Amino acid sequence: MARSTSGDESACLAIDIGGTKIAVGLVSLGGQIVESCQIATPATSDPEEVFGALLGLITQVESDRFVVTGVGCGGPMDQETVSPLNIPAWRYFPLASRLKAELAVEVFIENDAKALAIGEARFGHGIGLDDFVAMVVSTGVGGGIYSGGRLLNGKSGNAGHIGHIQVYPDGNPCPCGGRGCLEAHASGLAIERMSNRPASEATEDIKHEVALALGRGIASVASLLDVEDFFLSGSVALGFGQQFLDEVQEVARSTHKIAFANSISVKATLHGSNSPLLGAAALGFLRAGL
Numbered sequence: 600m601a602r603s604t605s606g607d608e609s610a611c612l613a614i615d616i617g618g619t620k621i622a623v624g625l626v627s628l629g630g631q632i633v634e635s636c637q638i639a640t641p642a643t644s645d646p647e648e649v650f651g652a653l654l655g656l657i658t659q660v661e662s663d664r665f666v667v668t669g670v671g672c673g674g675p676m677d678q679e680t681v682s683p684l685n686i687p688a689w690r691y692f693p694l695a696s697r698l699k700a701e702l703a704v705e706v707f708i709e710n711d712a713k714a715l716a717i718g719e720a721r722f723g724h725g726i727g728l729d730d731f732v733a734m735v736v737s738t739g740v741g742g743g744i745y746s747g748g749r750l751l752n753g754k755s756g757n758a759g760h761i762g763h764i765q766v767y768p769d770g771n772p773c774p775c776g777g778r779g780c781l782e783a784h785a786s787g788l789a790i791e792r793m794s795n796r797p798a799s800e801a802t803e804d805i806k807h808e809v810a811l812a813l814g815r816g817i818a819s820v821a822s823l824l825d826v827e828d829f830f831l832s833g834s835v836a837l838g839f840g841q842q843f844l845d846e847v848q849e850v851a852r853s854t855h856k857i858a859f860a861n862s863i864s865v866k867a868t869l870h871g872s873n874s875p876l877l878g879a880a881a882l883g884f885l886r887a888g889l
């Protein structure tokens with residue numbers, strides 16, 4: 600089937616892989632999502648079942664117009680493999696080489712929150728900003744950090760794992776094996792565990808608790824890195840609404856009294872629920888030199 604992108608622009612096959620859903624889209628160089636589709640992440644212990652579901656989704660948007668593939672995936676990961684905490688079937692799964700074997704273009708994989716940050720820098724609120732943090736608050740909690748105009752990678756490429764800042768000593772058990780991590784108090788899975796209902800049906804009390812945890816985590820990052828702009832995406836951050844984001848900002852500003860961290864700004868990513876796919880696309884374009 601013939602498909603076209605806007606004008607003669609190059610397009611990226613953008614893939615966002617999370618613990619709850621996998622989304623695939625075709626994104627133009629200018630940041631238009633030309634087409635997209637998504638499925639629930641298979642609940643399985645079989646790595647091939649997850650990969651097969653991803654390939655099936657890719658065929659739905661397959662196009663001879665994409666010139667590169669960008670993938671945002673839950674962490675942690677290394678240069679060859681991914682081990683998303685919230686996809687237990689994938690432990691050291693060689694996602695990049697497996698996708699390269701299926702697709703006729705280069706494949707670039709990055710932590711989903713770092714990809715979100717790259718997308719925000721290229722298509723969103725991060726345009727013109729040297730210092731900001733993009734965060735995914737959904738099934739898990741992750742972050743991507745721009746400092747001095749550069750994306751922070753860290754020693755093993757996993758910089759920005761904000762979800763594993765401790766916000767409650769001896770708090771809830773975390774998928775990482777620790778306790779009291781931000782992810783163990785603010786992720787969709789944590790909210791389900793705390794309230795015995797889906798995060799989308801969280802009570803005001805639970806939202807308040809989550810805002811406290813997120814605000815604390817953000818305050819620590821702001822103090823450490825001298826950064827004030829935080830852009831949040833993900834089903835929890837977006838689904839809980841503006842009042843929730845305002846409360847997170849209030850907590851973040853009042854946690855520490857250090858002067859440069861008093862003007863922390865917390866808002867939704869510019870393109871809301873489209874931001875993760877745009878991030879994956881921005882990653883692909885960036886790494887391909889486009």
Ligand SMILES: [Zn+2]
Pocket residue numbers: 762763773774775776777778780782783
């Ligand atoms: Zn943790």
